[in-house]
Amino acid sequence: GENVEQHPSTLSVQEGDSAVIKCTYSDSASNYFPWYKQELGKRPQLIIDIRSNVGEKKDQRIAVTLNKTAKHFSLHITETQPEDSAVYFCAASKRNDYKLSFGAGTTVTVRA
Amino acid sequence: DAGVTQSPTHLIKTRGQQVTLRCSPKSGHDTVSWYQQALGQGPQFIFQYYEEEERQRGNFPDRFSGHQFPNYSSELNVNALLLGDSALYLCASSRDRVRQPQHFGDGTRLSIL
Numbered sequence: 376g377e378n379v380e381q382h383p384s385t386l387s388v389q390e391g392d393s394a395v396i397k398c399t400y401s402d403s404a405s406n407y408f409p410w411y412k413q414e415l416g417k418r419p420q421l422i423i424d425i426r427s428n429v430g431e432k433k434d435q436r437i438a439v440t441l442n443k444t445a446k447h448f449s450l451h452i453t454e455t456q457p458e459d460s461a462v463y464f465c466a467a468s469k470r471n472d473y474k475l476s477f478g479a480g481t482t483v484t485v486r487a
Numbered sequence: 488d489a490g491v492t493q494s495p496t497h498l499i500k501t502r503g504q505q506v507t508l509r510c511s512p513k514s515g516h517d518t519v520s521w522y523q524q525a526l527g528q529g530p531q532f533i534f535q536y537y538e539e540e541e542r543q544r545g546n547f548p549d550r551f552s553g554h555q556f557p558n559y560s561s562e563l564n565v566n567a568l569l570l571g572d573s574a575l576y577l578c579a580s581s582r583d584r585v586r587q588p589q590h591f592g593d594g595t596r597l598s599i600l
Contacts, residue, residue, distance in 0.1 A: 409588055411591075419577070421589075464529050475532065479528055
């Protein structure tokens with residue numbers, strides 16, 4: 376099955392700096408890559424997603440890039456704020472497959 | 488517009504018991520997926536229901552079963568509970584025509600004593 380690896384497991388950044396989280400996937404048939412933010416005790420919330428026919432997508436301070444050749448995708452958060460502190464999960468889904476395969480998560484702490 | 492709702496919020500059971508968790512999908516969604524999230528890990532896919540049938544199943548034993556009702560709501564049943572079943576159980580819904588994205592509920596925290 377699909378294997379998604381996520382790095383780093385923890386990330387501490389100064390407020391205003393950028394944060395980057397990287398995920399790699401194993402199955403070249405994967406074609407959908409969402410990112411979820413999960414605050415303590417709350418539901419995973421979809422923050423951005425990208426499909427394999429697009430190389431980059433941006434939504435305000437958040438962007439995702441996809442490199443299909445290398446089979447990796449990354450989340451970029453610019454101008455980080457304390458409310459960005461949370462656990463971030465990447466996931467991948469294959470064509471004709473209904474499940475999401477998740478990475479292990481990255482705990483992001485934004486220092487004021 | 489109500490999002491995905493799950494009940495109960497928390498549940499405590501003992502080994503060997505059975506449990507039923509419930510999920511109502513987001514308005515307009517017809518597909519329900521269930522995930523298990525152990526502490527400090529990413530969600531793991533249990534199964535997905537569409538048109539009242541289990542459409543795809545992850546690597547979980549037969550002790551885990553489910554159901555989907557005509558109104559698209561769903562139940563997750565776990566029999567013969569083990570200590571290792573302690574986790575957050577998340578329900579996610581989506582529109583099959585679109586397939587993705589999946590929107591999650593707040594989950595049910597299940598503790599096995």
